[in-house]
Amino acid sequence: QTVVTQEPSFSVSPGGTVTLTCGLSSGSVSTSYYPSWYQQTPGQPPRTLIYNTNTRSSGVPDRFSGSILGNKAALTITGAQADDESDYYCVLYMGNVIWVFGGGTKLTVL
Amino acid sequence: EVQLVESGGGLVQPGGSLKLSCAASGFTFSGSAIHWVRQASGKGLEWVGHIRIKTNNYATTYTASVKGRFTISRDDSKNTAYLQMNSLKTEDTAVYFCTRDYSHAVDVWGQGTTVTVSS
Numbered sequence: 148q149t150v151v152t153q154e155p156s157f158s159v160s161p162g163g164t165v166t167l168t169c170g171l172s173s174g175s176v177s178t179s180y181y182p183s184w185y186q187q188t189p190g191q192p193p194r195t196l197i198y199n200t201n202t203r204s205s206g207v208p209d210r211f212s213g214s215i216l217g218n219k220a221a222l223t224i225t226g227a228q229a230d231d232e233s234d235y236y237c238v239l240y241m242g243n244v245i246w247v248f249g250g251g252t253k254l255t256v257l
Numbered sequence: 258e259v260q261l262v263e264s265g266g267g268l269v270q271p272g273g274s275l276k277l278s279c280a281a282s283g284f285t286f287s288g289s290a291i292h293w294v295r296q297a298s299g300k301g302l303e304w305v306g307h308i309r310i311k312t313n314n315y316a317t318t319y320t321a322s323v324k325g326r327f328t329i330s331r332d333d334s335k336n337t338a339y340l341q342m343n344s345l346k347t348e349d350t351a352v353y354f355c356t357r358d359y360s361h362a363v364d365v366w367g368q369g370t371t372v373t374v375s376s
Contacts, residue, residue, distance in 0.1 A: 148321070181361035185302070192354055192369055193302065198362035205364075236302050240361045244307055244318040246292070251301040 149173055151239050153249035159227045159256055167252045168219040169237030175218035180239040182220035184213060187234045187251075196235075197222060224254075232256040259283040259365050261355050266370030269345055277340040277370055279355030284365075287311065287333040290358035293340050295351035296369075303351075307358065308338060323349075345374045 150172035159165035169182055176182060178200045185193040195204040197213035200220065210225045220239070224231055237249040265277040279291065290313075293305040306319040308329040317329045328341040338355055350373050356363035 183362035187302075192366040194366070195362065195364050198364070199360050202360070234301075238302075238304065238362065244309070244316070245320070246304040246307070248294075248302045248304055 149241065149247065151237065151247045151249040153235075153237060153252045155250070156253045156255070159224070159231075159254065161227060161229060161256055163227050164223065164225045165227060165254065166216070167222045167224075167235055167237075167254070168216065169221070169239065169249050170219040171239070176215065176220045176239065178215060180220070180241070182213065182215075183238045184211075184220075184222045185236045185238070186231075187236065188232075193236065227256050229256050259357075261357065261365055261367035263353060263355050263367045263370035266353065266372045268373045268375065270376050271345060271347055271374055273345050273374070274341070274343045275345065275372060277342070277353055277355075277372070279338040279340070279367060281336045281338070281357075284357070286336040291329070291331065291338040292356045292358055292363055293329060293338075294354045294356055294363070295349075295372075296354070297348075297351045300351075305340070305353070342372070345372075347374050350374045 152170045184197040187193040201213040212223045214221050234251045236251045260282045262280045269275050290309045292307045306329045309316045326344045331338040352369040354369045355367050357365040
């Protein structure tokens with residue numbers, strides 16, 4: 148069974164730039180997986196940030212961007228702010244109407 | 258306002274059943290596929306399943322761990338989707354979210370409803 152991989156944790160300084168990635172245990176992520184990204188703070192439902200690799204959801208600031216970097220999907224946060232400290236999840240569409248979430252990345256801003 | 262509201266969670270014994278509801282408002286429910294996603298306490302998100310719209314025959318798909326035990330359905334006349342959960346296991350304990358499908362992703366999330374499977 149294919150596993151979607153994410154860094155368990157990451158830290159970034161306020162104002163800094165961080166790139167979180169979303170890969171596959173076997174194979175490369177491409178736009179055909181329609182990678183999407185979600186932000187979640189404790190006790191809250193997730194918030195959709197990016198869909199279809201690089202399209203920002205309504206109301207999401209442009210310091211959040213999505214891309215394909217090498218063989219992974221990537222979420223880049225430019226000019227990190229304190230309230231960006233959250234868990235970030237990617238989802239890949241595996242075909243046959245099946246989706247798989249990554250394990251999530253806990254981002255610390257300090 | 259586009260909104261999804263889950264209900265029906267609660268405490269159930271292992272082997273029992275529970276049916277969750279997801280009430281939609283603020284958009285054309287019949288034109289939107291719906292996903293169910295769950296999250297065990299302190300753990301990550303897990304995609305549970307999906308139901309398509311009428312023109313796709315309300316086709317459903319599920320993650321392997323719930324296939325054969327969970328059934329997603331919908332009643333477009335009531336703007337509501339459902340998650341019927343049978344043969345529940347302790348590992349099904351989680352907050353269950355319904356979400357609206359959008360462009361091979363999800364864009365609207367409910368607040369979630371908590372299911373606890375315990376004796």
